[in-house]
Amino acid sequence: MDATSIIKFGGSSFLNFHDYSKIALFLSECVRSYPGSKYIVVVSAMSGTTGRLKEAIDSIDPNAPKRVHDGTLATGEIISAHFLEAATSRLGIRCCSLNALNLGLKTNSEFGSAACTEFDLTNISRKLAYNDVIVVAGGQGVSEEQSITMLGRNSSDYTALLLASAVGATHCTIVSDVPGVMSADPYLLPQARTIKSIGFRTMAGVAESGAKVLYGKAVSHAEKFGIEIRCGRFENGEINIYTTIGKESPASIVVVSKAVTIISTESKSDFDNAFEWLELKNQSPLIIDNKKKREIAFVGGDRSSLGKLELLFKDAYSITDNAYLVSEHIGLSVIRSSFASHEAAVQHASLRHESLYPSANAEVPEWTEKARSEKSNIFI
Ligand SMILES: Nc1ncnc2c1ncn2[C@@H]1O[C@H](COP(=O)(O)OP(=O)(O)O)[C@@H](O)[C@H]1O
Ligand SMILES: N[C@@H](CC(=O)OP(=O)(O)O)C(=O)O
Incomplete structure (x- = not known):
């Protein structure tokens, strides 16, 4: 397969429907500026949607089977992928979206935290031949019994890294609402600073401790395949990279x-x-x-x-x-x-x-409360 860029946009990138159009415009500019370039874009559900879907299914049946849970939660990403496909195609870019049912990401039946057993690239390769942008619904796969499975909460990063290793990419870009990996969650500690580079091992530990900025298994997978992770933020129509995750460096x-x-x-x-x-x-x-x-x-x-x-x-x-x-x-x-x-x-x-990080005399930026999409209520 030709060199393909893998970019993941987290749910925090989608607060309003207009955000899909902004990202689509960025993608169309990439495709037009670099003829022949191909993009696999992994998306999460609009911020707040997965939580709402979980509340909904829990209110219908608190003991609903895990299979039903996974099938419900996956719809947030499926809708998001279709929204970005629509916004991108509208700009005249050849684009399609894939989800658990046609992506080729096969998993075991451990619903809620399924493990990838095989990545069958047949369909994605076929789609890449005709499209410049493929949008992928993150965090999901399909079990041997053809049920939708979820890889875990916040696992779209993992989908991006699984794709990166499957297509032989050397790096993977993860876009969120913060300037990269920081010394703490800036919404909790506004004095947090951006970490410019950090090693896979250290970052995997940080993610496993619960820092939402990256999914732990995604980092371990990147380490295993030597795929550099570039963490950035979408600002003024482009992605600015703030943190590089790769070789061990103290942080x-x-x-x-x-x-x-x-x-x-x-x-x-x-x-x-x-x-x-x-x-x-x-x-x-x-x-x-x-x-x-x-x-x-x-x-x-x-x-x-x-x-x-x-x-x-x-x-x-x-x-x-x-x-x-x-x-x-x-x-x-x-x-x-x-x-x-x-x-x-x-x-x-x-x-x-x-x-x-003694902060005496340092200027502390303001971090207001983290935004959630008001549109997430359209789903239920
Ligand atoms: N060390 C850290 N550096 C940056 N962000 C962090 C850190 N620890 C926790 N976070 C949180 O991770 C969030 C990004 O993850 P998430 O909310 O899942 O975004 P996305 O939807 O883009 O994946 C940030 O908004 C921030 O609140
Ligand atoms: N929206 C999903 C999956 C996900 O990966 O989200 P994000 O990339 O926004 O952290 C969840 O909350 O589980």
Whole structure:
């Protein structure tokens, strides 16, 4: 396959329908400026949509099968991909969109966090021969039984990296609403600074701690295939790159994660069992440094996969839901602390950040609350 650019636009890029037209204009300019260039553009659902879809299905049946959940959530990205296809085609660019059903991304049946088993490029290669832009609905695949599966929440980055390795791309561009990977979430700590370059390992750790800016498995996949990740923001009709993820280079980042489940256990063997169980379930267990107890944190995954664990080892564990976790990454080393309230976690994170990046006399930019699309209510 010819050299093809892979670009992923997160849900934060789509707050209004007009945003599809802006990105389509950018793509049309790329195609016209570089004749013969091809673009695979992965999109997420409009910001806020996936959460609304989840609320909707939960309100219809809180015990709906995971297969039904995945089929419901995937529609957010499917619609988004069609919107961008429409906006791009309208500008006279040869464009089509693909989703779980025709993309060729085959997965196992672990709904909610499915693993890719094979990427069949037959259809995408055929479409690339006739189109200059292919828009792909992120975060989804299809199981052997032809059911739609989701790779995980916020996993569109992973789709982009899976595509990048499948087509042999050397780099992959991830577009979000922040100036790259920063020393902390700027919406929580406005004094956060952009990190210009960071290594795969450090970044994978930061993402696994719950920093939403990138999906952990996407970073590990990039490392495995040596694909450089370029993190940028769409500004004034073009993508400005702020952070490059590749070779290891020292960086310090403070991560605050909410909705964390903490599993506490007394014995080493119970601890090892729980750890193994979570890994087997394709989740990312995190060890908390606590001299008194052995604790594992579980961030942003599918809480229901813990149900069986609770049944199996119910006497061995105490489980706390909705905790907060602060992870301080200094290069490859990480220190984690858990908190009961958001305020306490942010205060701790702020102190840790200050010790890493003293902000005296530094100008602190303003970060208002993160925007969600008002249009996400059209879906339900
Ligand atoms: N270290 C960090 N650097 C930058 N952004 C971060 C960091 N930690 C968390 N974030 C959050 O990640 C968000 C980007 O991820 P997300 O909301 O999923 O955007 P997208 O929809 O573009 O994928 C930022 O808006 C910011 O709130
Ligand atoms: N919108 C989906 C998938 C996704 O990847 O979102 P984003 O790229 O906006 O983080 C979710 O919330 O799970």
